[in-house]
Amino acid sequence: MNIKDVARRAGLPAKTIRYYEEIGLIRPLRQANGYRSFRDSDLHKLSFIGRARSLGFSIEDCRTLLALYEDKGRASADVKALAGTHLERISAKIAELEAMRRTLSGLVDACAGDERPDCPILTGLGGPGCA
Amino acid sequence: MNIKDVARRAGLPAKTIRYYEEIGLIRPLRQANGYRSFRDSDLHKLSFIGRARSLGFSIEDCRTLLALYEDKGRASADVKALAGTHLERISAKIAELEAMRRTLSGLVDACAGDERPDCPILTGLGGPGCA
DNA sequence: GCTTGACCTTCCAGTCACAGGAAACCCCAT
């Protein structure tokens, strides 16, 4: 399988797959002409990485998850701990964004949005005690 | 005012303030010895930028907001439009993170988290239709 | 056999908003 095929099947850009090889997440074989040759196992790993990435796991998390995935003697507690930590990061980020949204939403609602210069948004940013 | 003073008062690292000068957000004066000399107006701008950044506005948004802030003939509609667009970006990001959290939370809940290798999290990432 | 076009390769630069650190200069107090 050449890179474009595996890219299509894994749902990842070819550039990204080359990058994943560069950082050692996958190790595809090479054909005589220098082209990368992807096995089913490579495709499988790439799909795994793609799903983990879409859940927001970092590349280093993906590396660990892949290692656990391939370690048949792993303890599910290790996986759960990693995922749990990530879940907390996600929740913290959501809380942060929601705080932003509340503040900003209040400012936007207070702004007339017409041709006049008076603007509570700018006043809020300029004055103290905004965020 | 030297950089450390303005940094403390604006609540920003000195490094960040130098960076803001480098990209042209602020233009502090210089003393004879080459030290930056910050006026009250510089401090004011830096505080403004700090608040805007804490609401998630990009540096380029901040540049635009600063320009609007200083343009006494602005239309508040312009400010509101910019803030509204950003508000939508925030909401979209929150929705994305909440989708992640739902999926991941389901997987984590299904995982026993003991010393055995069976793990729905890895199965979910390995199989299809996860995220 | 030759061209065309789609594929593939490597390498380099850019993204965003800084942070870390090195080397050197400046100023004040002891």
Add this chain to the structure above:
DNA sequence: ATGGGGTTTCCTGTGACTGGAAGGTCAAGC
């Protein structure tokens, strides 16, 4: 004179790619 803090510039690194240039490879069509 020395020490310690402040300041300056410059360079590199971050995460996870993305875009593009320059060039090699392959199969089809004429």
